[in-house]
Structure formats: C-alpha cells, structure tokens
Amino acid sequence: MIELQDIRKSFGEKEILKGVSTIMEPGKVNLIIGSSGSGKTVMMKCIVGLMGVDKGKVLYDNQDFTAMDDKEKKTIRQEIGMLFQGSALFDSMTVEQNVMFPLEMFGTGTLKEKKARVAECLERVQLKEAAKKFPAEISGGMKKRVGIARAIVLNPKYLFCDEPNSGLDPQTSLLIDKLITELTQEYNITTVINTHDMNTVMESGDHIVYMYQGQKQWEGSNKDIVFSKDQKLNDFIFASEFLREAKEMRQLEMFKDGKWRDQLKKEQEGGKK
Numbered sequence: 001m002i003e004l005q006d007i008r009k010s011f012g013e014k015e016i017l018k019g020v021s022t023i024m025e026p027g028k029v030n031l032i033i034g035s036s037g038s039g040k041t042v043m044m045k046c047i048v049g050l051m052g053v054d055k056g057k058v059l060y061d062n063q064d065f066t067a068m069d070d071k072e073k074k075t076i077r078q079e080i081g082m083l084f085q086g087s088a089l090f091d092s093m094t095v096e097q098n099v100m101f102p103l104e105m106f107g108t109g110t111l112k113e114k115k116a117r118v119a120e121c122l123e124r125v126q127l128k129e130a131a132k133k134f135p136a137e138i139s140g141g142m143k144k145r146v147g148i149a150r151a152i153v154l155n156p157k158y159l160f161c162d163e164p165n166s167g168l169d170p171q172t173s174l175l176i177d178k179l180i181t182e183l184t185q186e187y188n189i190t191t192v193i194n195t196h197d198m199n200t201v202m203e204s205g206d207h208i209v210y211m212y213q214g215q216k217q218w219e220g221s222n223k224d225i226v227f228s229k230d231q232k233l234n235d236f237i238f239a240s241e242f243l244r245e246a247k248e249m250r251q252l253e254m255f256k257d258g259k260w261r262d263q264l265k266k267e268q269e270g271g272k273k
C-alpha cells in the first residue's frame with residue numbers, strides 16, 4: 001500500500017502539487033489521469049523519490065519514505081519496478097540481457113538461478129523466442145513487454161508505469177493493460193500508472209485519481225465514472241460527442257440491470273468530490 005498525505009511541490013513560484021492525499025492499494029491498478037501539465041509525472045517522481053516533496057508524506061506500507069535516510073530509501077527502491085516512457089531499453093544489449101540487468105545490479109543467487117528467473121519473466125510476457133534479439137529488431141509493443149519483464153524481474157511490491165501505452169495501437173495497448181492487470185493481481189503488487197489512454201481508464205481503472213491544476217479533483221473507479229457528476233472530470237473523459245453518447249448508453253444499460261442504484265448511492269455518499 002502507498003499512501004500520500006497532503007503532498008506539495010513547487011518549482012519557484014509555480015505550485016504544481018497543491019496538497020494531494022490518496023491511498024493506493026495492493027492488487028489494484030491505480031491510475032493517475034489528467035490533462036497535459038496537470039502534474040502527473042511530477043507526482044510519480046515524488047512518490048518514487050526521484051524528486052523531493054516540499055511538504056507532506058509518502059508512506060510505503062506505513063513507513064514514512066520522505067523521512068528515511070538514503071540507505072533506508074534504497075531498501076524501498078529495490079522493491080520498486082518501473083516501466084519508463086518509451087521503454088528505455090539498452091540498445092546494445094539483447095532482450096535477455098536487458099531483463100538480466102536489474103538482477104546483476106541488485107539480485108542475489110547464482111548465475112543459473114538468475115538465468116532461470118529471466119527465462120521465467122520472458123515466458124510470462126510471451127517473449128521467449130525474442131530472448132536473443134536486440135531492441136532494434138523488435139516492435140514497439142514487444143519493447144514495452146521487455147520493459148515490463150525488466151520491471152518485474154526483482155519481484156517488486158510496487159510497480160510504476162509512466163504512459164505505458166504511448167505510441168501503441170489500441171489493440172496492443174489493451175494487451176499491455178491486460179498483462180499489467182494480471183501481474184498486479186497475481187503478485188498482489190501496488191501498481192501506479194500515469195495515463196492519457198481512455199481505454200485503460202475504462203478497462204483497468206480499479207482506482208482512478210483525476211488531477212486538475214495540481215489538485216485531486218476526483219477519485220473513484222471506472223464504474224463510478226459513468227455516474228460521476230463532476231463536470232471537469234466529465235469534460236476530460238467524455239470529451240467527444242461519441243463518448244458522451246456511449247456514456248449515456250452505458251448508464252441506460254446499468255439502469256436496466258439495476259446496477260445503477262449501488263453506483264448512484266456510492267457517488268452520493270461522497271468520499272469523492
């Protein structure tokens with residue numbers, strides 16, 4: 001579990017994060033969404049410690065990460081897997097060597113055990129046949145999968161993905177989302193994803209934090225979104241006429257199923273703005 005308590009971050013006069021609090025639970029895909037410049041990447045960097053916060057706390061399983069010394073932070077960092085935007089693979093290394101890299105840096109065990117772990121992770125992302133290939137020889141979607149294999153090779157408790165679907169077609173994006181969701185559930189990982197992708201929001205959003213001008217504007221699940229009355233969130237998610245119509249149809253469907261009562265009640269009871 002990751003907890004943010006009133007985190008604040010400014011660059012000079014410019015306040016980017018204006019006091020954000022939320023809880024990200026294990027076994028769930030937690031999404032951070034919001035328009036360009038709303039502070040998603042800054043927030044992710046603050047959570048993993050690539051940037052310091054000005055105020056507030058980041059807790060990893062109730063341990064105050066912000067108050068830790070470098071040695072203690074290193075212990076938490078070794079439990080973090082990260083999928084970088086654009087995959088950030090080493091071009092001069094094969095797929096297999098890329099996935100081996102974190103194990104060589106931080107892993108324990110014999111070379112044989114490490115090789116077995118690499119093979120296991122490549123198998124999990126269905127890339128066994130590509131093990132000896134170089135990044136230049138594989139597609140964008142395959143590169144993302146190598147990035148995922150590399151991010152999970154050390155069995156992370158926390159997984160961070162910055163825009164995992166950028167540059168991918170909708171079908172490949174859905175496969176990547178499915179893979180991340182499965183891994184999250186299988187290993188009970190606390191996963192945090194920054195995304196612009198509305199398919200991801202609707203398919204994988206167990207818990208969504210919508211950022212607007214440095215603040216948490218709305219929070220809920222993909223099911224809650226359909227019934228949300230938050231105008232800013234609606235303008236952001238259902239930006240086109242087509243999506244607005246799709247939303248109404250979905251509401252109608254849920255209405256017919258009787259599922260709307262629970263959702264409406266949840267939305268009215270608050271917890272969310």
Ligand SMILES: Nc1ncnc2c1ncn2[C@@H]1O[C@H](COP(=O)(O)OP(=O)(O)OP(=O)(O)O)[C@@H](O)[C@H]1O
Pocket residue numbers: 011016034035036037038039040041042043
């Ligand atoms: N190192 C930095 N120094 C100064 N300003 C920064 C720095 N990093 C980010 N910012 C500013 O913080 C704001 C939020 O940026 P951020 O990258 O978090 O947005 P984002 O929500 O991730 O946008 P996008 O969807 O385009 O990736 C922007 O105005 C940006 O210029």
Ligand SMILES: [Mg+2]
Pocket residue numbers: 040041042194
């Ligand atoms: Mg960003």
